[in-house]
Amino acid sequence: MPNEVVITGMGLITSLGLSLEENWKNLVAGKSGVKKITHFDASSLNTRFAAEVPPDFEELSRTYIKKRAASQMTRVTRMCVTAAKIAVADAGLNFELTDRTRCSVIMGVVNTGNSSAEKDTTPQNTVFKTMTNSMPAWISLEYQLAGPNYAVNTACASSAYAIAFGYEMIRSGQSDIVIVGGADSIINFEEIQGFNALYALSVANDPPEQASKPFSRDRDGFVIGEGAGVLILESKSHALARNAAIHAEIAGYALTSEGYNIMAPMKDGEGMAQTMEMAIKNAGIAKNEVGYINAHGTSTELNDRYETMAIKKVFGDFASQVPVSSSKSMLGHTIGAAGAIEAIITVQSLKHGILPPTINYLQPDPDLDLDYVPNEARKKDIRIALSNSFGFGGHNATLVIKKH
């Protein structure tokens, strides 16, 4: 009988806050973390705004990471390690009392953020700042964990993949605890210029906080965000044996590839629909048990159209009864971190019985007619929720999360 997998710890750092509580409060209030870019001079770019993590993150990270180690990490890696340490503390874990050979780390990492926006890179720390395995490696080093630690890169679905792989390691009995998640920031000149060239980013510069408008008629592209989300996955028996508080359970997942296009999702959301179908089947639940979908919801023309079509295809007549919201309307798109950040928000929704809204939903798209939880959070007691992540390259992931 496979092990059941529960979530016992969470750490969240985004543009809306440096703690789980602060983030949740702002998400429920429908606040936007999107502002004018301060990391560098963006005045010559078509897009001059992003959802930046507040500057007091630096002070917070100094309380978690020693100066010596910090000098070998990028700001993004520090976000990841800080979120991991917050999650470990939240889980009440003491690794001195744990078999470290059965503890693993898997992080979704698209890049480490060692870009032109990164400060204090020297020849001595270039390699450490750039190596894409640095995030899981530092976490493993910090706690001297002896299970495998590695990074997975599936673009915007990276940290959702990390959660799925961590889930499998526990299900199969290879690990008791897996620290999963991811961190990312592509708020730098080159990446924004590159995404602008693909017409993927919103250029609605004024006012920036209204630029991310998933599922709206006037959506014009995604808004870049940054942040970190880390979860402690644990076998239910291990968590119960140490009397750990359980946030929620992972009920199942699906990962698929579209084999279609390096950028565009498969026509009519066929790949997205297949992923949700498989995840529901994998979790052994009925479709009418799904009480909420935390959408990928990027605010791009194609994603929002196809994700809506996919949800309608999967749920049929029941689709109109499933609330769907996009956290990216408030946090922007945190790329490699998005899957984990949004999984944490989904857990919070299950725990608190509140669905965070899709903000900036002022002009409904007549073609997109689901319940997008427009503009205001909603109280709703839900038992099971889906979290979708879809990445450039055709990487799809759907996680099924269950209330504990």
Add this chain to the structure above:
Amino acid sequence: MATITETTKKEVKEIVYSFFAEECEVDIGQINDNTSIIKDLDGDSLMFLELIEMFKKKYNLDIELKVIGKYAVKHPVATIGQLIEMQLLIIEYENRLLELDQ
């Protein structure tokens, strides 16, 4: 081959102690020659390389890193005192360091 004076010894010791105090965020008074770089200070091997670079510049040393590497394999450094001793040998012998083992 340089001559190691008492002034050089004092200078090297001060630099090493200050470097570890600063980088490892410990009070300099907590460091002595028997302090373990890894166990007591949570230091790393890169610190050794950084110190070598500092001393190479300060004393205008002609020494290749591979020479130090070969020497260090046979004479591993674990404590602050051992590290200072090796730095002094590096300053004194430079690229002739391996001759000490012949």
